[in-house]
Amino acid sequence: MTRVVVIGAGLAGLVASIRLADAGARVALLNKGTGGLQLGQGTVDVLGYAPERVQRPLDALAGFAQAHPGHPYGMLDAALVARSLEYLKELLGPGLLTGDPAVNLHLPTAVGSVRPTALVSPSMTAGSCVDGASFVIVGLRRIKDFYPELVAQNLNRTDLPGGGRLTARHVMIDIPARENEVDSSGLTYARALDDPGFRRRFAQGVAAVVGEGETVGLPAVLGLDDHGAWAEIAELIGAPVFEIPLPPPSVPGMRQNRALTARAKAAGVRVVPGSRVTGFRSSAGAVDSVQLATAGGDRDFKADAFLLATGGFESGALSADSYHNLHEAVFDLPLRRPEGHLVHGDYWGDPQPLFTAGVETDDTMLVRHPGGEPVYSNLYAAGGILAGATRWQEKSGEGIAVASAVRAADSILEAATTATTQGAAS
Amino acid sequence: MKTLSADVVVVGGGSTGVGVVRDVAMRGYSAILVDRADLAQGTTGRYHGLLHSGGRYVVSDPHSATECAEENAIISRINADAVELTGGYFVATQVDDPAWGDDWAKGATDTKVPFEEVSVADVLKAEPRLNPKISRAFAVQDGSVDGWQMVWGAANSAKQYGAQILTYHRVTGITRDGDRVSQVICTDDKTGEEVRISTNFVLNCAAAWGGGIAAMAGCPDVQVVPGAGIMIAMNHRLTNSVVNRLTYPADGDILVPVHTVCIIGTTDQKADDPDRLMIDWGEVQQMMDCGELLVPGFRSARAIHAWAGARPLVKDSRVGAGDTRHMSRGMSIIDHSDRDGLKGLLTIAGGKLTTYRLMAEKVVNAMCAQLNDPRPCRTATEQVPGSESGRNYVITHRLEEREHDRYDDQILCECELMSKGMFTRALADQPKGSFDDLRRQLRLGMGPCQGGFCSMRATGVALQSEHIDIERATGLMRLFLKNRWIGIWPILYGDQVRQTALDNWIFQGTLDVEHLPGPTHEEVV
Numbered sequence: 001m002t003r004v005v006v007i008g009a010g011l012a013g014l015v016a017s018i019r020l021a022d023a024g025a026r027v028a029l030l031n032k033g034t035g036g037l038q039l040g041q042g043t044v045d046v047l048g049y050a051p052e053r054v055q056r057p058l059d060a061l062a063g064f065a066q067a068h069p070g071h072p073y074g075m076l077d078a079a080l081v082a083r084s085l086e087y088l089k090e091l092l093g094p095g096l097l098t099g100d101p102a103v104n105l106h107l108p109t110a111v112g113s114v115r116p117t118a119l120v121s122p123s124m125t126a127g128s129c130v131d132g133a134s135f136v137i138v139g140l141r142r143i144k145d146f147y148p149e150l151v152a153q154n155l156n157r158t159d160l161p162g163g164g165r166l167t168a169r170h171v172m173i174d175i176p177a178r179e180n181e182v183d184s185s186g187l188t189y190a191r192a193l194d195d196p197g198f199r200r201r202f203a204q205g206v207a208a209v210v211g212e213g214e215t216v217g218l219p220a221v222l223g224l225d226d227h228g229a230w231a232e233i234a235e236l237i238g239a240p241v242f243e244i245p246l247p248p249p250s251v252p253g254m255r256q257n258r259a260l261t262a263r264a265k266a267a268g269v270r271v272v273p274g275s276r277v278t279g280f281r282s283s284a285g286a287v288d289s290v291q292l293a294t295a296g297g298d299r300d301f302k303a304d305a306f307l308l309a310t311g312g313f314e315s316g317a318l319s320a321d322s323y324h325n326l327h328e329a330v331f332d333l334p335l336r337r338p339e340g341h342l343v344h345g346d347y348w349g350d351p352q353p354l355f356t357a358g359v360e361t362d363d364t365m366l367v368r369h370p371g372g373e374p375v376y377s378n379l380y381a382a383g384g385i386l387a388g389a390t391r392w393q394e395k396s397g398e399g400i401a402v403a404s405a406v407r408a409a410d411s412i413l414e415a416a417t418t419a420t421t422q423g424a425a426s
Numbered sequence: 427m428k429t430l431s432a433d434v435v436v437v438g439g440g441s442t443g444v445g446v447v448r449d450v451a452m453r454g455y456s457a458i459l460v461d462r463a464d465l466a467q468g469t470t471g472r473y474h475g476l477l478h479s480g481g482r483y484v485v486s487d488p489h490s491a492t493e494c495a496e497e498n499a500i501i502s503r504i505n506a507d508a509v510e511l512t513g514g515y516f517v518a519t520q521v522d523d524p525a526w527g528d529d530w531a532k533g534a535t536d537t538k539v540p541f542e543e544v545s546v547a548d549v550l551k552a553e554p555r556l557n558p559k560i561s562r563a564f565a566v567q568d569g570s571v572d573g574w575q576m577v578w579g580a581a582n583s584a585k586q587y588g589a590q591i592l593t594y595h596r597v598t599g600i601t602r603d604g605d606r607v608s609q610v611i612c613t614d615d616k617t618g619e620e621v622r623i624s625t626n627f628v629l630n631c632a633a634a635w636g637g638g639i640a641a642m643a644g645c646p647d648v649q650v651v652p653g654a655g656i657m658i659a660m661n662h663r664l665t666n667s668v669v670n671r672l673t674y675p676a677d678g679d680i681l682v683p684v685h686t687v688c689i690i691g692t693t694d695q696k697a698d699d700p701d702r703l704m705i706d707w708g709e710v711q712q713m714m715d716c717g718e719l720l721v722p723g724f725r726s727a728r729a730i731h732a733w734a735g736a737r738p739l740v741k742d743s744r745v746g747a748g749d750t751r752h753m754s755r756g757m758s759i760i761d762h763s764d765r766d767g768l769k770g771l772l773t774i775a776g777g778k779l780t781t782y783r784l785m786a787e788k789v790v791n792a793m794c795a796q797l798n799d800p801r802p803c804r805t806a807t808e809q810v811p812g813s814e815s816g817r818n819y820v821i822t823h824r825l826e827e828r829e830h831d832r833y834d835d836q837i838l839c840e841c842e843l844m845s846k847g848m849f850t851r852a853l854a855d856q857p858k859g860s861f862d863d864l865r866r867q868l869r870l871g872m873g874p875c876q877g878g879f880c881s882m883r884a885t886g887v888a889l890q891s892e893h894i895d896i897e898r899a900t901g902l903m904r905l906f907l908k909n910r911w912i913g914i915w916p917i918l919y920g921d922q923v924r925q926t927a928l929d930n931w932i933f934q935g936t937l938d939v940e941h942l943p944g945p946t947h948e949e950v951v
Contacts, residue, residue, distance in 0.1 A: 039928065041936040053941075111882060111903070115938040144836045144846070145879075147886025153896035158943045183836040247879060247932045314927035322714050322725040322919045343918045347911035348904075348940065354918070355927065392935035 001026050002416035005290055005303040006269075007277055007330060008317070010036030011398055012383025013309035014260040015084075016405035018091060021267035023413050028301055029269050030292065032276045035257055036311050036384065040397065041109075041117075041245040042220065042252025043124065044088065046081060046101055047073075048116035048395025053161055057118055057399070058082055058102050070336070070388040073396070075363040076403040084406040085119060085399070095227045096259055098122045101399075106161045108135075108217060108244055110146055112154025114161060116395060121252050123222060123230035126215050127242030129155065131164025137217040137244075138206055141174040142184040145246045146219040148172055168217075171209040175202055189221035190251040193229050203236030215240045220252050227255060277330045286377045290330070304419075305378045305412040308333075308359065308367065309405065312384040312391075318358060326357050331379065336360045336370040336387035351390035358387030365408035378415070380408040428614075431624040432458040432590070434793070435610045436631055437597055437639050439463075440470040441573060441779050443631035444580040445786030445805070450629070451587035452808070453790065453801040458623055459581075459589060460612050462596035462635075464863045466577040468700070469633055470779060471866055472735030474657055474691045475684035476668060477501060477509055477569035478780040481516055481541065484533030486675050490756050490778075491537040497781045498567060500806050501576070504783070506813040508575035510820060512683055514568025514668030515549055516541075519719050520559040522673050527562045530672060534564070541566050553665045555721045568668035570684045572819070573779060574866040579810035580782075586811060594858070595621060600628060600643035600771075605763075607643060607770035616858045627793055630773040633738035634700035640773050645766040650775045652700040652736035655692030656709050658917055661728040661874045663688045663821075664721045671720070678716025685821065686842065686873060687730065690717045694737075703734035705916035729917040730874055730925075731910075738775045757785045759792050769796065838887065839880035841873020849887055857893040861906040876922075877910045878929035882937065900942055907933065 002025045006017045009031030017029045046057035050064045058078045065073040073081075085101045099105060099119040106114045106129045114129045127135075135155065139148035148170035155168040177184050177192040192198045210216055216234075220243035223229025234241035245252060265271055272292070279291040279298070289302040308330060310317035318335070319327050324342055326335050338353035360370045365380045370387075382404035384397065391397035432455075436447040439461030447459040461467070480494035502509045518524045527543075534541045542565045549563040550556055581591050592612070598620075599611040607628050612621045632639045633650065640648040663683040671679035677693045693709050710732065717724030740758040757777035762768045774789045787803045794800050809816065824843040835845045852864050861884055864870055870884060871877035881903055889899040918926060933939045 039931055048938075049941075109937045111885070111900075111937045111939055111942060113938040113942045115941070142836075144838060144883050147883075147889060149889050150882075150886045150896070150899065153889070154900060154942060157896065180833055182834060183832070245936055247882065247936060248928075250936075312927060313923050314931055316924055320919050320923050322729075323711075324919060343915045345912065345915050347908045352915075352930075354923065355930070392930045393940070395935070395938075397935070 002305065002412070003303040004028075004305045004307060004412055005030060005301050006307045006309060007290065008035070008309035008311060008315070008383070009261070009271070010309060010311055010315075010383060010401065012401040012405040013307070014264055015088060015091070015402055016307050016309060016382060016409040017264050017269045018260065018267050019087070019406060019409040020412060021264065021269045023409075025413065025416070027269045028303070029264060029271045030275045030277060030290070030301065031271070031273055033315070036315060037253040037257040038250050039248045039314065040250055040253050042121060042250050042256060043107070043117040043245070044085065044097065044119035044398040044402070045395040046085070046118040046399035048104065049393065051393070053116055055104055055161070056102055057104055068388070072386045072389050072400045072404060075361070076400065076407060080407060081399055081403045084403040087406060088402050089119065091263055092256060092259055094122065096121055096255060098125060108151055108155055110151060110219070110244055110246055112151040112158075114155070114158055116161070118399065121243065121255070123220070123241070123243045123252070125242065126240040127217055127244065129158075129160050129166055130162055131160055131166070133166035134214050135166060135168040135217050136210055136214040137168055137170045138209060139170065139172040140189065140219060141172055142176060142182055143186060143189065143219055143221070144183065145186065146244070151217065151244065173205050173209060175205045185249070186219060186221040186246050186251050187224070187249055187254075189219075190224040193221065193223045193233070194226045199229060199233060200236060203233045206233070207237040210237060210239050215242065217242055217244055219243070220245045220250070224251060224254060225258070280331060282376060287331070287379050304416065305380065307408050307412065308379065308381045308385060309383045310385055312358060313355060315384070317385050320354065328359060328385070333359055333367060333375060334369050351393050355390055356388055359385045360387050364411035365404055366411065380412060382408045427620045427622060429622045429624070430458060432456045433625065434627045434629060435460065435623050435625045436629045437610070438631035438633060438635070439465040439577070439591070439593060440468050440631065440633055441466065441577055441782035442633060442774060442777065442785055444577045444584065445782040446629050446631050446774070446789055447589050447591070448580045448584040448587070449786040449790045449803060449805050451584045451589040452804050453794070457584070457589040458592060459584070460592045460595040460597060460610065460623075462594070462615070464593050464859070464866065465581055465591070466574045466866060468635070469735045469738065470573045470577055472657075472733045473573055473779060474680065475570045475573070475682045475689050476680060476780075477571040478778065479514060479566035479568040480537060480539035481514070481534060481564070481566040481568065482670060482675055482680070484537050484539055485529055487756065488533060488537045491533070491539050493784055494778075494780050495537065495539045497784050498569065500783060501571065501780065502569060502818065503816065504806065504809050504813060505571070505576045505579050506809065506816050506818050508572045508579055508813070509818050510570045511818050512568065512570050512667050514566045514670060515544070515553070516564040516566060516670045516672040517549065517556065517560040517720070518562040518672040519557055520561070521719065522671060524562040527564065527672055531564065539566065553667060553669065555664050556669065557720060557722055562672060564672070568670070570668065570682050571779065572684065578867060579812050582812070583808070583810040592621070597639060597642065600639070602643065602768060605767055605769055607768065627770045627797070629789060629793065630771065633775055634736040636738065636773050636775050640760075640762070640771070643762070643768060643771050645762045645768060645771065648760060648773055649741040651739045651741050652697040653739045654695045654697040654703045654734050654736050656705050656713065656732060656734045657689050657691035658710065658713050658729050658732045659687040659689050661687060661730045664724070664727060669720050678713045681717065681720050685869065697736055700736035703736060705732050705734055707916070710917055726920065728874070728921040729919070730876060730922055731872070731913040732917045733913050740776045757781070757788065759789055761792065761796070763796060838883045839870050839873065841875055842869040844868050844870055844880070846887055849884060850891065853888060853891055857891070861902050862909055871906065871910055875925060875929065876914055877906060878925065878932055881906050897945065901945065903939070904942070907939070
């Protein structure tokens with residue numbers, strides 16, 4: 001039985017861990033913080049902008065990869081991406097993830113732009129911005145990260161990606177999730193809406209402001225552990241409802257995170273939270289183990305393969321010091337560094353080169369020296385740490401994460417099979 | 427076209443201009459102040475935050491040192507709410523000659539700058555992050571001052587005495603009637619309307635921009651050299667007192683705790699255009715090295731924002747034109763009746779924020795002398811509105827306020843503890859203001875996240891006010907994000923990279939802010 005250490009519990013780390021454990025590997029998942037899913041918007045992007053708006057992401061991938069040499073999609077073709085997203089849909093189930101990765105949906109954001117994405121929570125699909133749609137955007141006075149007038153009025157003046165316009169109006173209502181609290185987080189509402197009693201009162205309050213034929217847009221706080229909460233609210237209101245993602249912490253991302261973490265544990269993954277890797281040992285060109293610093297002393301995790309899924313600059317996996325030297329936090333890996341200046345002053349201009357820095361791999365996701373040979377024979381990488389993408393601008397982060405995680409897991413399993421076969425032969 | 431009249435028109439809404447308009451109004455003249463932008467939007471708002479004890483100048487510029495020492499005590503009283511009495515130290519690091527401290531101490535005694543030599547052990551006890559290799563230290567009465575708060579205090583005082591403050595009024599011409607100034611012509615940039623102000627006297631307080639104003643009145647060749655300096659704010663206080671290097675004034679020799687941050691500065695480069703000051707990566711590196719000398723580990727601390735200001739230095743024949751560091755920090759008054767045969771125009775330049783009140787007193791005295799109308803100055807004794815209690819700023823003020831209103835109000839900016847109520851009130855006072863105008867009064871977006879969480883909230887709340895429509899609200903947000911970036915990218919390293927990655931994830935990733943409907947340019951008036 002092959003042993004794998006996965007470092008990082010964002011989308012890439014969770015998906016790879018589950019896939020490895022389901023295939024019989026013994027997996028330890030080491031995570032320092034809460035994982036990137038809760039920072040994001042809770043949708044699964046494949047490719048939203050190239051840089052013009054993408055309607056059919058899978059069809060666009062080959063051309064996009066060709067136009068962007070060194071982009072992760074150069075190693076992860078459309079067939080792999082499609083297969084990987086189907087896998088993710090199976091893992092999360094139809095209650096948490098739906099959609100067709102061949103076609104982008106265009107959904108409202110919390111500032112009222114129309115954002116392309118591929119797979120979404122079913123609680124978001126009714127927000128599809130199509131010609132003739134009629135929305136009422138409902139804000140909750142005690143949530144400061146959602147202003148319905150901003151969403152509705154920007155949507156109203158937007159020429160929709162598929163042509164035409166929609167109409168949106170806005171209403172602010174006040175239903176406290178906690179008595180005497182004026183500054184409530186989305187998470188507070190999400191937890192409150194897991195309670196059927198509060199859900200009924202909430203739905204009554206919303207129903208009172210909904211007009212005939214309107215679809216209701218609400219901040220993405222409609223239940224945390226109860227994945228059917230949004231559907232019940234829609235039923236109680238008597239109108240279609242959709243959730244609009246807020247800045248972090250992301251409730252839809254938390255739902256995915258909790259579901260995937262539970263699935264990983266059920267598959268036998270040993271999840272070790274709060275664990276920052278502080279060192280590693282290697283010999284003969286392979287990583288032997290990684291260390292965690294704990295109160296009792298260092299703990300050593302030995303494995304046959306290691307998957308680095310620690311994210312990018314946002315998680316601290318990558319950093320730039322005050323001399324602009326770039327570092328990878330766990331293995332001090334050689335990084336692909338963009339040429340020239342790392343940062344420029346035009347906020348609305350080209351992507352900042354700094355954020356395309358990262359780890360380079362071969363097409364089995366084995367980490368290699370930029371343009372050269374593998375750094376270690378058993379160290380793989382997946383997700384946000386990969387060089388070459390500007391995921392936030394492209395809207396490509398989850399597609400890259402899931403496809404690279406699946407590819408890395410499969411490569412690790414293949415290498416294990418080969419080793420076993422060779423072992424048996426000799 | 428709008429016509430107005432006043433005894434005196436003050437051009438420039440920095441610390442000097444606002445000090446002058448307050449003084450003029452308190453002496454009983456009718457007065458109008460005009461500025462092409464917001465108050466304290468130029469050099470006053472882009473400075474170090476230091477209320478000088480005078481210690482910096484005891485050797486290099488003894489006259490300035492004495493003025494600073496006297497004004498420090500006055501400003502701490504009349505602008506109490508803008509000043510924090512942090513205290514300060516002059517310390518000799520391992521690369522500084524401790525014997526120079528004797529020259530310094532003699533200078534401080536001669537210039538009447540209060541000081542006390544203190545033991546290294548005591549300094550390190552008070553400021554444990556300071557370089558343990560310091561060999562000598564003097565305690566002084568440095569403080570920190572919020573330049574915006576100070577200016578708004580003085581402006582509000584002037585208004586109480588009947589002065590009008592017209593921001594976003596750009597001077598386009600100054601007309602003369604024979605040998606006298608007769609009119610100041612402005613454009614109201616918010617409405618495009620021309621405003622003509624009839625007046626007897628113009629006080630040109632446009633500092634680094636003052637040469638252009640004088641030229642409009644037909645007085646050429648007033649040379650105010652912009653001496654550009656960069657400053658970098660670190661995300662928290664590395665020291666609670668001002669720390670100065672015990673050396674002859676040089677680059678990067680002062681660390682000032684201001685509000686929740688501390689500021690390292692500064693450099694001095696002759697600039698060609700005060701509106702185009704660059705922050706060079708080499709200068710940033712220089713500041714890091716200087717910081718490291720004062721506080722070891724400085725490079726690993728988190729820089730959150732950088733800016734550059736243009737000192738208005740009057741060209742002085744005693745030093746070379748390229749050497750701005752050693753031009754006089756003292757003030758200069760140019761009387762254009764002597765120089766150009768034009769009565770009713772004085773240009774003032776030079777000086778520093780600590781002596782803003784004294785500069786105003788001197789220029790208004792000069793005006794009274796020219797008008798042969800002596801009236802006494804009263805600005806040193808009366809506190810500005812908001813400072814009547816005499817209570818100086820302490821860093822916990824906002825926390826205290828929020829503890830009182832936390833059940834009634836939301837916090838829009840967690841970094842700076844700015845409430846929704848504070849924002850809506852400031853917006854009601856300044857409905858045409860940009861978020862940067864409001865930021866200067868509220869510190870919106872000035873903390874570690876640099877607008878990552880509050881920009882969208884501010885936009886939503888602004889849109890809820892009746893004055894602001896969706897195009898303007900969206901434009902205000904776009905402009906604010908763009909302007910914050912101007913001060914972030916030059917120092918983007920370390921933990922601020924991580925913050926920026928999160929901010930980008932929020933704005934580009936989650937909110938898709940770059941695909942909002944137009945107008946896509948950020949021209950917001």
